[in-house]
Amino acid sequence: MKKISRRQFTNAAALGLGALAIPNIAVGAKPKVVVVGGGAGGATAARYVAKDSKGAVDVTLIEASKRYYTCFYSNLYLGGLRNYGSIGHNYYGLAVNNGVNVVHDWAASVDAQNKRVKLASGSSVSYDRLILSPGIDFKYDSVPGYSAEVQSKMPHAWKSGTQTQLLKRQVLNMRKGGNFVIVPPTNPYRCPPGPYERVSMVAHLLKANNPKAKIIILDPKPKFSKQGLFMDGWERHYPGMIDWVDPGAHGGIKNVDGNKMEIKTDLDTFKADAASVIPAQKAGAIALAAGVNDGDWCPVNPNSMASKADSNIYVLGDASVAKSMPKSGFSANSQAKVAANAVRGELTGSKVFPARYSNTCWSLIATDDGIKVGASYKAGEKKIDVVSKFISKKGESAETRKTTYEESIDWYNGMTADMFS
Amino acid sequence: MCEILRLAFAAVFVLVVIITIPTKSMGADKEYGQYLSAECNACHAPSKKSGAGIPSLNGKPVPYLVSALLQYKNKSRKNAVMQMIAGRLDSEQINALAAYFSSLGK
Structure with a gap:
């Protein structure tokens, strides 16, 4: 009926x-x-x-x-x-x-x-x-000292294009054993696992080109998407390279200086050889x-x-x-x-x-180490409600992680065909 | 005049019955299948060039598609995304999707 x-x-x-x-x-x-x-x-x-x-x-x-x-x-x-x-x-x-x-x-x-x-x-x-x-557009002043001008020194690279190319060049030009500092955005923002996949991929690049370099995450948030999976992966693939500093520890971003390449917090002033500062966002x-x-x-x-x-x-x-x-x-x-x-x-x-909605976000931690999180949704009275959800698990086999990564490659082809073909 | 109208109505009625009965008995509404298929298109490209992760569904036989979706739905076939997607499909939706994808050219 x-x-x-x-x-x-x-x-x-x-x-x-x-x-x-x-x-x-x-x-x-x-x-x-x-x-x-x-x-x-x-x-x-x-x-x-x-x-x-x-x-x-x-x-x-x-x-x-x-x-x-x-x-x-x-x-x-x-x-x-x-x-x-x-x-x-x-x-x-x-x-x-x-x-x-x-x-x-x-x-x-x-x-x-x-x-x-x-x-x-x-x-x-x-x-x-x-x-x-x-x-999205950016709320540049959400990070003191950041601006459209400073984005050339500390690229947000949160809209894909020349900003992404600039960031890659700056990471590749870091001095040996130097620091890459990333400031993720406050909620809500585009692509919740994105900053942490970025950390993984920069670590992957540095491991091959600049293995003594360090990555410091000065996070304005006390927790983040797929946190357990990312941190587990960082320990396995990049031991000792990545430090995640939560706001309880650094006390807040007080200022960023694109000329001096410094990020000042209550805890310390962090010197960066390359930096990605991602401000808060709006429609x-x-x-x-x-x-x-x-x-x-x-x-x-x-x-x-x-x-x-x-x-x-x-x-x-x-x-x-x-x-x-x-x-x-x-x-x-x-x-x-x-x-x-x-x-x-x-x-x-x-x-x-x-209406029926769905989402899956794949992230790559290292070569062939893919993870995913997703959910299906329906229209509720006041908002879009979750029907069911899933997330990758710690301790999955290397084969499962590889399959997840390969799935993401085909997803990319499917998604872009669905948008542009 | 009345007679002609009556005959015309009768003819239309018979046509409607012929057209709708087979579709409904298969439980496969093509328009509905097309709408539902949009969710699949986010990952399944119409033709597959490389990789082994996500197959194209176009032109696959109805029994194959129905059985794959049922296996994901009852979790006897593994893949978290597909178990989630198939988990909320009822039999009418599974039939509509299978009929739609099987009707597409490879």
Whole structure:
């Protein structure tokens, strides 16, 4: 009986929502979806709306970069396990295979009343539904002394691209036996295990090139994602190289100085030969400009990812408040499919199915030593609720860890095909 | 006129029955399968170039897909991600997914 009631509900919903699309159909104009941001959320949403509507919806993707470098696997580039070119992707497939109108421009502002996105180049694009997936921006002043200028000396490398290349060069140029210092961000931030995978991959690189070097983690948090698994792995692969200093021990980051390459805490002033300082984060600027934020992030309805502030606007990925999901590329990709299904339903009357989400984050500790954490989710009353979850275990066999790493390679290929093919 | 309308309605009714009965008896709604498959596409690429970790599902036979999902669901086949994904699929969803992926070209 449950099955029938769901069908009845979704059919009824589709009919009701379909009626809204009639004005568009009546005047012969195709409904328009504009997507801002061509990452894991935006590229996937653009692709699924275009592909599944089979030309019934005009889809425009606004993305400044012509080549997108994935944040996921950028740590493997740092570790020397991937080359830079292998994490870069273009938008050719979205345009040619899926008919997405790809516009390389900045979305400067949103006129929600008239449903238009204004572009930095001066033109504008109108929409029936707007999907915002702008990722993150930085709260530079969350770390005293840090700024957009200092990021060239102490790269955050938390948006993949030239920052990641810069960081790798600085790590490779460290003096022998020198210090690499990393300041992870405060919660909530993009990719919870990311800073600790970065530590692992920098350690991997240093072990081969600069084995007496040290890594110091000055963490503003008292605990972190997959902590037991990472610390166990660091002891096995990089004994004596990595010191994790929690806020109880260092007493807080008082100042960072990019010229002197010093990080001052209550405990001590740490001298760095290379450093990665990752400030606190907030939703990408366009989400704030659209006014769909509450503070730093954008609340959404858990059953569709539609903004709680404007039902014509959807917010995906890092920029959204998608609790209990972490801010990850996988989460954004999963949310994009729920949003695409809902948006098509609203604009074309296609069936709208109940939201289902999932996420898995793979991390690499050393060659062939992969770990993973993941969960499946459903829309709850007030938030996205966990259905079930799993995490790798300490003491797993080398074979299991290798299989986990190999799985992540295929995931990378699957994920990027799902975004860009 | 009334007679023609009645005949037309009857014809449409028969057509609807013919079209819907086989689909429902298999429990495999293609549109639903396509929606559910989006979750699989996050990891399973449409065609597989290298590696041994995650196979392509396109064009795989229905019995193979159904049995693999059931094995992950009852945890007799190992993989934490797949046990999580299959764990919440009911038989209608498993049938819909298998029908959808088997209908795709390799």
